[in-house]
Amino acid sequence: GAAPAIAQSAPTIKWRLTSSFPKSLDTIYGGAEVLSKRLAAMTGGKFTVQVFAAGEIAPGLQALDVTQNGTVECCHTCSYYYVGKDKTFGFGTSVPFGMNARQLNAWVYFGGGDKLLNEFYSNYNVVHFLGGNTGVQMGGWFRKEINTLADVKGVKMRIAGLGGTVFSALGMVTQQIAGSDIYPALEKGTIDAAEWVGPYDDEKLGFHKVAKNYYFPGWWEPGPGINFFINKDAWAKLPKEYQEAFQAAAYEANVTMMAEYDYKNPLALRRLIGQGVKLKKYSNEIVEAAYKAAVQLYSDESAKNPAFKKIYTDYLKNQKDMNQWFGVAELGMDQFLQQHVK
Template identity: 60%
Template sequence: MKRRDFLTAAGAGVAASAAVAMPAIAQSAPEVKWRCASSFPKSLDTIYGASELMAKQVSDITDGKFQIQIFAAGEIVPGLQALDATQNKTVEMSHSASYYYVGKDPTFGFGTAVPFGLNARQINAWFLFGNGLTLMNDFYKKYGVVMFPGGNTGGQMGGWFRKEIKTVADLQGLKMRIAGIGGQVLAKLGVVPQQLAGGDIYPALEKGTIDAAEWVGPYDDERLGLYKVAQYYYFPGWWEGSAALNFFVNQEKLAELPKNYRAALTAAMAQANESMLASYDAKNPIAVQSLVKAGTQLRRYPSDVMDAAYKASHQLYDDIAAKNEDFKKVYEDMKAFRNNAYLWWQIVEFTYDDFMVRARTRG
């Protein structure tokens, strides 16, 4: 059938059946209600807001038949137990950060960020057009969940400190809130890492339970009020060249969804994934200026700290890979993807950004 004839026939069919077929389809669609446990407090509107956006889109696409209720950290389970709640079906899905669970297996780190890993565009490319998502979901099968990209913060800052860090020696004995494998690397440099959920960072820093803390970047850090209890704000966050957030869906619950609901969920999560990074890219430039006006002291990590951290990171990766086949498989693939990606970055992305930054400083 020619395209013109097809469209004519299709239009006639739709017109003739609209009064009957469309209501019948709507009436036959099942009502599904899910719960999603977030690892984040509502005050972090960009990260927490990604799960709200996802839920709204699912509802809109399914004409309200598929409803997902979002629960902030602590409302059903603590923020760092969102994955466990998904695994054991306390909730059908969660919005979290994979590297919160490196205590179970260090391979979890690759789902969010590892020190000196991929930037935001690179990890998205690795997930969607490389082997990243396939490799990670093969790993997540052990935990009964399927992962979908759930946002990205972009490049992160390197944390808030009560005192200046001038050499590696200044890190000795510091109690610092830091998640994921970055904490293990800093431990090699003398830091005592502490893993705390986002809502617990400010009181711990205020009371002196910790000496330093990293979270995300200017926008979120300002909202958490960290500048009020620590003066020095370091960059770059070498342990998170970007941080991918994750939607974890219980594998059995996902399989039970009607096909069109699975498609709606996938599309909604993809929109949330894209929206978060754009939001941070718009908000962080304004927030960092606000922080500086409030007295924050921006500091770049000294070269010897960066070099020591880079060396310690890769020594750690080699040690883990020698004992953990899952980690080795994902690490080798990510490393090869990173090397190719930075070849391209070196040619055009970096050179363009470098010129534009220098042009800006010249006015």
């Protein structure tokens, strides 16, 4: 074809993106690279977004902060890392017993979620776009089985965000530990259990070598969205075409990360089972109690946090509508296929 001319008079813009993830977690870290590569390719290298791994510019859990204050133009992170600032940050990624991956897309893109979230995020001087999803996460690695609520009490578990708050309400001793520190803690017995992501990422961290009981589902993360946050001032100054290109590339990062996990997790799960990992479903007793504790948490927070209440009300309405539909054709089909085509 003709030599591309699109880039010749376009402004050169170089952005920096800080990721909350290490390069070793290639799929989730890769979402930012998908965006970066596509933007460069679409603009003939004129609009570049250089990706920095967690720790290079800022610690993984401070990606939002350095975007908010303009140190970088944007970040790739999980909104729920910031529930310590405000529990409302949960909804952009996932809350316990919340939406699955497709439902989160539907709510954000079409159900009004996008507007509500940006309204909230504007208090932090950022705009957002969805930029990936892991699907339902696994429920963690336990050195000993936990079958009853009595078994839960006193267990020391590494678990992030509101899931930790809910498990604490059931008597667990929960804590946050950075990814790289989890394995040694579990090996030494400093902790009894740890959750991370799903088979593909968990396998890399090697938890199966020191804890054989692999629980599911991760009811605190039914479809966690990964998020791009962009400094509002940087966004406003970005030429219209580059804003458009950024959005298209974010859609791509969203759908391809989910697809990549859906391709890689099955193969990793099979390898893990081959190494003696025992798959365990959380008992009804535990999940039912966790659900009650989660509903109580949402009720308590709504009573004192108007921003939380506003978004939760809309989120829950959309979730209920969608669950009714997903429980018809999708569930019936998936169940049949999983029983027959295996």
